[in-house]
Amino acid sequence: MLKTLSKIALLVPALAAAAVWLIVLRLKSVPMPLLVPYGLLLAALPAGLLWPRVLGRRSTRRRVRAFPGIPAALGTLALYLAVVHHVTDLPVLLALAAVAALTWAAPAFLRARRAAGGRAAAQTRRAFLAGGAGLVLGVLSGLSPGWVERRRGQALARGERQRQQAVRAPGARRRIADGAVRVFPIHAGDTIVTYGQFYGGLDGWEGLNGYLRTLVDKAQIAVPVHAYLIDHPRHGLLMVDTGVNWEQAHDHDGYYDLTSRLLTERDEYRLSPGQDLRVRLARLGYDAGRIGTVFLTHVHDDHAGGLRSLPQAEVVLDRRDWDHGVLYPHSFDLVKENLSFPAFDSGAFGAFPAGQDHFGDGSVILLPTPGHSPGHMCVLLRMDGGSVLFVGDTLYTLPHLAVDQVRQMTIGGADTARQLEAARRIQALLAAEPATVPLFAHDNTRYHADRVVPAFAHGRPGKEGLRELRTHMEAVLTPGWRLRAGHAPRFVPPESGTGPGRVEFR
Known part of the structure; x- marks a missing residue:
């Protein structure tokens, strides 16, 4: 027994x-x-x-x-x-193969000594071959790290040349300094997600069940990753989130360690040379080295990857996200000494019981919206003619404001309850401030493409531009935060049968 x-x-x-x-x-x-x-x-x-x-x-x-x-x-x-497998694993694989060969050779030598005649000679030959192979593999294991780094260096150098070409392409702008607050949306890559993860929160995509469904359901879509540059006349150059960096998209397996690679997909990010954060800033007439503050809505890597291009910036984020959120250390390596954690002690702000007046002049208000991550936060910016609310991932798109009809996958339990509470606080804030418009981190609808991008093309939408955004929002959503006809999302499979599909709104 x-x-x-x-x-x-x-x-x-x-x-x-x-x-x-x-x-x-x-x-x-x-x-x-x-x-x-x-x-x-x-x-x-x-x-x-x-x-x-x-x-x-x-x-x-x-x-x-x-x-x-x-x-x-x-x-x-x-x-x-x-x-x-990635090329960075080569030294370890060679070392393991060397150990295996030598481990097999040692007892083979012992068996050869106990054997007699032709059998002993055969055992000895096999032992010598295995031992020799083990030594050769061990030497190659010692030499391979240099080769691996040279290969990765060459690939990254090619990427740098492509980015420089993108910076020099026609159509670049010069910075306009006229004392106005300006906001520039930056399309900083795309991420590949399952449709249910993005739109299926009311169809069983919640908590552990939702994560298990991502293993089975491979109906995928590509969604944009938006970061936002703020040119503020009093507070300098600021950013809300930073998007994806070049290595995440083009050297994914080298950027992440083995454990992270096991839990992520190799092609989860896409980034063209023209979408690289450094390129986008330069094309707008700004130097990435002059960014003074980054407001990080949360620590997930599609929002934090670009921090590697901003090592000088102060990074403002909720301490709960730093202590308990899902973060990849490599994205924070260069800024981990520059972190600032708001206390949220400036008192209530509208529907929010707590907030942080970051600069003390009412220009930037940080609002805790936990749920998507332990310390997720939104950022409210005052502009000429109104305000913008950077929603982060509390709500992915404009239709997600109809949270009882369209919902992303949530963590489950108390975290789902917190995220829904945050969503309803955002609804209340937008209802109470008709000159405030939401800006999303992953909006793949006409709201961002056809309204936000043109309105902020020169960074300064003005009262009229903000009013047009609110008009579009009201054409999509009723005053009771329900979707109007023609705006419900639907998955459309790829015509080729492979790759990401797309989303239609009907």
Whole structure:
């Protein structure tokens, strides 16, 4: 009985590890017809090694290693190389192969000494070959880091040349300094998400169930990542969020460590040379090195990646996000000594029981909106003729303001309740301030493309431009925050059958 319990104690973690690996592969879009037989092999291997007869009356552990074992090992190696491997792993892989070869060679030498005649000679040859291969692999492992870094350096240098070409392309502007507050939307890349993650919060995409559905449902869409430059006559150059950086999109697997790579998709970000934050700033007539403050709505990497281009900036974010949010340290490496955490002690602001008057003059108000992340916050900016509210990811698009009809995937439980409460506070603020317009981080609707971009083309929409944005908002949403006809999202599969689909509004 004790022996059986011990075997079960070994089998359970082995099956759990196999299940986690299968989930990772599914997250990376490995098709189910391939995963099912592969998963059966993974399950059969530990079960067969512990109970050989479970695979047949004549089965032995040696047969188990040869039949389920070898295909499972080769399949694991092939899948790893196909969907996880990056050139930065090469030194580690060579080192592991060297250790394996030397580990096999050592007992082979011992067996050769005990053997006699031709068998001893054969064992000795195999041992020498394995030992020699191990030494060669070890030397290559030591030499490979330099080659890997040179290869990555060459790729990044090509990217830098492409960005410089984009900066020099015709149509660049000069900064206008006339004492007005200006805001410039910056399309800083795209991210690939499942349609349900973006629009399915009322269809079961919530909490753990929502995350599990992302493993199965691969109906994907590409959505923009918007950052915003603020040119303020009193407070200098500011930004709300920073978008995606070049390495995230073009050297994704090198940018993230192995654990992060296992939990993310290789093509989750897209960024053209013209969308790079440094290029966009330069094309608008600004120097990235002059950005003094970044207001980070939250620490997720599609909002924080561009911080690597702004190492001199003070980064203002809610401490709860820094302490408990999902962040990737590499995006913060260059600014981690420049962080500032608001106390939210300036008193109530409209529907919000607490806020932070950041500069003390009412020009920029920080509003806590937790839920999407532990310390998510929105930013209200006063401009000539009205205000803009940078919503971050509390609500993805203008139709998401109809939170009882259109909802993104939420974390679940108390976090979902907090996010809905924040959404309703935003509704109340917009209702109470008719000269305030919302600006979103991922809006993929006509509101951003056809209204926000033209209105802020020169950074200064004025009272009339803000009024036109509110008019469009009222054409999409009723006073009771319901969608009007013709504005409900619908997924349209890609015509080719592969790649992201698109969203129609009907």
